[in-house]
Amino acid sequence: MSREVGQAVEVQFQLEQLEPGWPPTSVEAIWCVPADGVDDGYRVTNVPIHVLDIARDDVISVKPSEAGPLEFVSVLRRSGHSTLRVIVADLMDTDAVAEALGDLGAVVQNTYISQLLAVDLPSTIDFTAIRVWLIDAEGADRLDWEEGYLADGHRVLH
DSSP states (O other), rough: OOOOOTTEEEEEEOOSSSSBBBSSSSSSEEEEEOOTTTTEHHHHHHEOOOOOSOOOOOEEEEEEETTSEEEEEEEEEEOOEEEEEESSSSSHHHHHHHEEEEHHTOOEEOOSSSSSEEEHHHHHHSSSHHHHHHHHHHHHHHHHEEEEEEOOGOOOOO
């Protein structure tokens, strides 16, 4: 595998259908760059949308596929980041939800599905305030949310 420092590549992740039609695709492509100090490791640079158990800045191993793109193999090193998915009930509320989460320290990425937000929780923020906000918003029927991957540093007693 040829690796150029700083050169972003798409890595393909196979997705399991959790229920009929969801996720709406069988593969998610995530941008990664060669990881410093890790032979053949790649660092995830964007927030996963559908992939479970992966977070931004995790270092992963990959393999070439017969079709050409690189394919995910395993996690080599965790970043301490967590990944959430938020589905906003009202399209007109999407920006307000994204802004509120951003104000709490989350990094929010819009997705190809208008009301679906991919949310990165950096290792330095306290998940408790975000979790309380999400539970309140869910109780008010503004959104549904789920954990795609929760780092040890963000785990709270449920």
